[in-house]
Amino acid sequence: MDDRERLKAFEQVVLPHLDAAYNLARWLAGNDHDAQDVTQEASLRAFKFFGSFRGENPRAWLLTIVRNTFYNWLQKNRPPEIAGELDDEALMVEDVSVNAEAINLRVADAETVQRAITGLPVEFREIVVLREMEGFSYKEIADLSDVPIGTVMSRLARARKQLQKALASEFQTGGAK
Amino acid sequence: MNCQQARPLVDFYADGELDAAGILELEKHIHDCPACALAWRNAQALKKSLKQDALFFTAPTELRRAIKAELRSQIETKPRWNFWNWNWLTTATTTVATACLALLLTLSLTRPSEEQRITQEIVSSNIRSLMADHILDVVSTDQHTVKPWFNGKLDFSPPVKDLAAQEFPLIGGRLDYIGGRSVAALIFHRNKHVVNLFIWPANGKDAKPATSASIQGYNVIHWSEANMAFWAVSDLNEKELMEFVQDYEAEGQLK
Numbered sequence: 444m445d446d447r448e449r450l451k452a453f454e455q456v457v458l459p460h461l462d463a464a465y466n467l468a469r470w471l472a473g474n475d476h477d478a479q480d481v482t483q484e485a486s487l488r489a490f491k492f493f494g495s496f497r498g499e500n501p502r503a504w505l506l507t508i509v510r511n512t513f514y515n516w517l518q519k520n521r522p523p524e525i526a527g528e529l530d531d532e533a534l535m536v537e538d539v540s541v542n543a544e545a546i547n548l549r550v551a552d553a554e555t556v557q558r559a560i561t562g563l564p565v566e567f568r569e570i571v572v573l574r575e576m577e578g579f580s581y582k583e584i585a586d587l588s589d590v591p592i593g594t595v596m597s598r599l600a601r602a603r604k605q606l607q608k609a610l611a612s613e614f615q616t617g618g619a620k
Numbered sequence: 621m622n623c624q625q626a627r628p629l630v631d632f633y634a635d636g637e638l639d640a641a642g643i644l645e646l647e648k649h650i651h652d653c654p655a656c657a658l659a660w661r662n663a664q665a666l667k668k669s670l671k672q673d674a675l676f677f678t679a680p681t682e683l684r685r686a687i688k689a690e691l692r693s694q695i696e697t698k699p700r701w702n703f704w705n706w707n708w709l710t711t712a713t714t715t716v717a718t719a720c721l722a723l724l725l726t727l728s729l730t731r732p733s734e735e736q737r738i739t740q741e742i743v744s745s746n747i748r749s750l751m752a753d754h755i756l757d758v759v760s761t762d763q764h765t766v767k768p769w770f771n772g773k774l775d776f777s778p779p780v781k782d783l784a785a786q787e788f789p790l791i792g793g794r795l796d797y798i799g800g801r802s803v804a805a806l807i808f809h810r811n812k813h814v815v816n817l818f819i820w821p822a823n824g825k826d827a828k829p830a831t832s833a834s835i836q837g838y839n840v841i842h843w844s845e846a847n848m849a850f851w852a853v854s855d856l857n858e859k860e861l862m863e864f865v866q867d868y869e870a871e872g873q874l875k
Contacts, residue, residue: 446695453691461687465679479683486687490694547658548665553674560675574635575670581637600631607666 453493460502461486463577464509470572471513471565477520485512503579507587510569517565546611559609567602574599621649626656634663734799735842738851741798743838745805746816746853749794755807755814756792766793770804778804778819779848786867788815798851808864815854815864822849830865832858841865 464485469478489508496504551559560568573579573587581599585592626649632638633646650657749755758769767780773795782790788808796805796818803820822844830843839858842851843865850868854861 450691450695454688458687461679461684462676465683466677469677475680478677479680482679482683483687483690487690487694490691546662548662548669550665551669553672556669556672556675560670571670575667576676581635596628596632599635600628603631603663603666606670607662610666610669 449493450490453490456496456501457489457493457505458486460505463502464505466576467506467509467569467572468513470560470568471510472516473561477516481513481516482509484516485509488512500583502577503583503587506573506577510588546607548607548610549614551610551613555610555613556606559606559613562609563602563605566598567605570595570598571602571606621645623649623653623656626650626653627659630656630659630663633660634667738799739833739835739840739842742816742818742840742842742851742853743835745796745798745818746814746838747836749796749805749816750814755794755816757794759792761790761792763790766790766806769793770795774802774804776804776821776848778806779846780806781868781871783808783864783867783871786863786871788864788867810854810856810860810864813854813856813860815852815856815861817868818851818853820849822847825849830862832862834858843869845869 461482465478465482468481468485469475472478472481485505485508489505492508560571563571569588570584573584579587581592581595584595588595590598626646629638629642629646630650633643638646650660758766760766760769761782761784763780763782767777770778770780770793780790780793784790788810791807791809791814793807794805796803798818798820801820803818806817806819808815808817824847825844827846828842828844830841832839832841834840838853838855839861840851840853841858841861842849844850850865852861852865852868854864856864
């Protein structure tokens with residue numbers, strides 16, 4: 444395959460998922476400017492590695508590269524944000540012991556939800572986007588994020604708990620309709 | 621199943637990750653346990669909250685464009701190191717560069733000037749108008765009919781004169797297209813010969829005395845005056861055509 448054909452195939456197979464790529468980058472980076480930088484770099488890297496693409500899910504393949512590009516970028520540009528390593532082990536236990544019975548959640552408006560997601564640590568934002576917006580299975584997320592499937596479950600449970608709390612407090616303060 | 625066992629399954633169920641046996645057990649538990657039923661409702665409310673189009677950021681158009689442009693430029697400039705050795709590459713590059721330079725020089729030396737191009741276009745248009753029998757859009761020997769006919773068809777008002785007294789009677793006018801713009805064409809007769817006079821704004825160029833050229837058996841004379849460019853073309857001989865030009869210039873502009 445020459446370069447031209449390779450680009451054509453790339454444009455047909457991978458670039459249709461540019462919205463998903465940008466969406467993930469946008470939620471991870473937290474602003475448009477950085478998200479564009481990350482998405483652009485990731486897309487160019489994806490093209491470079493397109494030869495190693497073996498016809499698996501192109502969206503998952505592209506998002507893996509976006510995710511890796513983002514964490515490289517984060518290390519370079521905002522090291523403090525990844526300083527707080529997540530203690531995934533301790534979580535499993537904590538999540539099972541439920542004490543949020545008092546919350547009676549309603550569907551919140553987009554603005555409120557956006558605030559709640561923004562308040563999550565970056566690894567949680569990642570998993571929320573991959574699970575709830577992209578609809579990937581636990582297994583797919585585990586492959587994509589390069590963590591064990593148990594970690595996916597525990598992070599997801601913790602992220603949800605935080606979101607429920609955040610949304611519930613918004614209801615109480617009248618932040619949601 | 622107790623609450624401790626049921627609670628983590630609520631999320632798995634909501635995510636479609638629970639097997640059939642698990643679903644049955646969990647549903648039974650939720651049915652009997654208000655606390656876990658609430659957890660189930662909360663899980664669904666959260667899911668719905670997160671699945672809103674407004675939360676999905678779409679890639680900005682400029683980003684999409686930038687990426688495509690960058691990818692294109694990458695494949696166009698990428699040298700093929702692996703296949704070509706350096707000496708070969710250097711020789712090839714030098715050869716190609718020299719050839720390009722030579723070609724560029726030849727092109728710039730032989731490229732027709734704007735004047736030559738327009739002369740050619742004028743002659744072609746003249747021939748076309750005669751061949752296709754589409755020489756006139758407005759047939760009138762009266763300049764007071766011909767001049768208003770151009771109103772609204774052109775973004776300028778061509779000076780229309782009748783030279784019947786000088787034996788170049790006005791026959792009519794037509795719209796034409798020269799040098800990438802719409803122009804006025806006036807048609808005059810002398811005996812059996814046709815004179816096409818093309819007129820368009822000179823775009824601020826200085827008045828220019830008449831210069832003549834001859835191609836494909838046609839004589840072309842052009843000049844500019846009063847901020848208008850004039851190109852006369854005819855199969856008349858150069859002398860007679862020059863007469864026409866002088867008569868046209870001498871004739872006081874009529875409205």
